Amino acid sequence: METTKTYDYLIVGAGLFGSVFAHEAKQRGKKCLIIDKRSHAGGNVYCENVEGINVHKYGAHIFHTNDKHIWEYVNSFVEFNRYTNSPVAVYKDELYNLPFNMNTFYQLWKVRTPEEAKAKIQSQIDQLNIKEPANLEEQALSLVGTDIYEKLIKGYTEKQWGRPATELPAFIIKRLPVRFTYDNNYFNDKYQGIPIGGYNKLTEALTEGVEIKLNVDFFKNREEWESQADTVVFTGNIDQYYNYQFGQLQYRSLNFEHQTLETDNYQGNAVVNYNEREVPYTRVIEHKHFEFGTQPKTVITKEYPQEWTAEKEPYYPINDTRNNDIYKNYKDLADQESKVIFGGRLAEYKYYDMHQIIGSALKKVKDVFQD
Template sequence: MPEADYLIIGAGLFGAVFAREAAEAGKSVLVLEKRPHIAGNIYTKQVAGIEVHQYGAHIFHTKNQAVWRYVHQFADFLPFINSPLANYKGTLYPLPFNMHTFHALWGVTSPAEARAIIQKETAPYQLKKPTNLEEQALSMVGPEIYHKLIEGYTQKQWGKEPRELPSFIIKRIPLRWTFDNNYFNDPFQGIPQKGYTDMVEKMLSHPNITVQTNTDFLSRKETYLKQFSKIIYTGMIDEFFDYRFGALEYRSLRFETEVLQQADLQENAVINYTDQETPFTRIIEHKHFTKQESDQTVVTKEYPEAWNQTKEPFYPINDKKNQRLYKKYVKKAHEYPQVHFGGRLGSYQYLDMDQVIYQALVFAKHELHMPQEKSLEVADKR
């Protein structure tokens, strides 16, 4: 096993960003990845000449200009505005909820008309503070939009009734009174021109960084703990501790990807299927992320499913029961001062890509004792 100042477990965004920052600071870094590839769940690869998002659609978006500058060191980004559609029993509705959606639902053409309907629909649900996703959705948009565009999709996505889920999940969905199909409010949005794998490869391309794929840290955990005084762990925090207090809940995904001998299937990158009867939640047509032209197209159907220890964890279920359990693991982690737990799985948080990068950069700043001029506020330091 090579000697290194830092052992990083996981070659996803958190691990790759910290590895790069540590290497730039003159530290030697060893990155272990149990999968046969780097880049974690943002891994992309060429299929039939089309850049495919292997683990579901990933659109980079951020409000943080420093993070936007940071990723541009490693990739050229193509402009991309995420404008998904919702298919409810054969009828298409634009997302996020905006004037196009309201026109498709009710034929209204002005914000005043739409507001009047929304106010009437939501009035019965304004009597108390929402305590779960269903109450939050009903108070935001009322029963018609909830039943057509939220309820079935949510049940499939999370495997739970909406009333069993925390209210904050639905707050991610914008509600607009303009004809604007841009799903995100963030000013900086795009897709790496050569794919996310190429971007992460460039992050890890440094003489101070060694990467080993197909390497399972947990199979030799005690040996690694004895050998390395600084470990960054981006896997599941409960798995690190052998599920001592019980397993945290996650949601997993299954993907069916197919090459079609036609130029186009749906003329949109993402279409969500919001009825409960359709078993998958969305169809992704990958060529539309980068506007590739081809006589073929590659599509992926995304099926949410229950997680178990043989499957990949994608979404932590951050309800009160799981947060209580997570705090037990955080307390246990204090017994391992040489280990830092980071990333979506290590910190058991639902994080977007830019948030993971920000988290890694902030940690790097403090861990590596960077001077002020190398702080995140000057992320275009190189």
């Protein structure tokens, strides 16, 4: 006779996927335990309060979606502000607006009309005569021409991926959004903002009344943890779950350098990209601008892309053919599990924006509970 387990669900990982699943399961009368190896809940959206500023500890997180249901869902836990992402790019002490729009083209060529801008870009593309792009560099050049590529894409992309653009596959850049309007709003999505009071307000509201244990490594006492629940919701690395039997999946990682400065406004914008290959970081985040802060000090974060090793945080899956083939082997095993649910960026080996993770978790809930 099978003994009754303490919990209905053991949720491994206290990020957005795990938090949404726990909330929804609790709403349906299920008992959940969340464990996380970090010293805090919230996963990569976790904010640390420094000098009264909500510092995004794992890089800038800007919520954006076209899905009204998901927007209303997150706003039912915490109100979102009206922050609009309008990054600025620096290249050799010149400033450019992103995404590429009429302001950018005026800064590059002093053109004022969409017609002039289109003609300029097309003339550069025509001179290159690239028929079938063999790599990312040729793909980008064939889409936007020389000036935009050299100043706004090349260095940033090479830093991001840690290799020359000529060695990167063309498919990474399928399209480059070019706008022939004077619009600096980075996202096309209808809904956009930051939780008032920071992302911890969202994850704390999602997990209210749910038991959470921190500083717990699932893999150190795996059998003991698994024995406590009927079903495991696993949001960690899927290859680690299966003891790397088909090989290790690869990622790009990031290193964040946080600084508190004795000034009330360091760069005048939340996000400033640094596009030169010679500048080692890709961007500088000034966190107070996400919430229109007026604190006397400021906190900035420099973001350094780096090669990933097992000791570092995995951020961006490298979805090339080799890695996707390895992942497919793991997914085939995962699909056969009846008592394990896999979800989130690491378990699905997929780059997700926040609204997509929430959508994925809500879909999984619907599938599991059939309601």
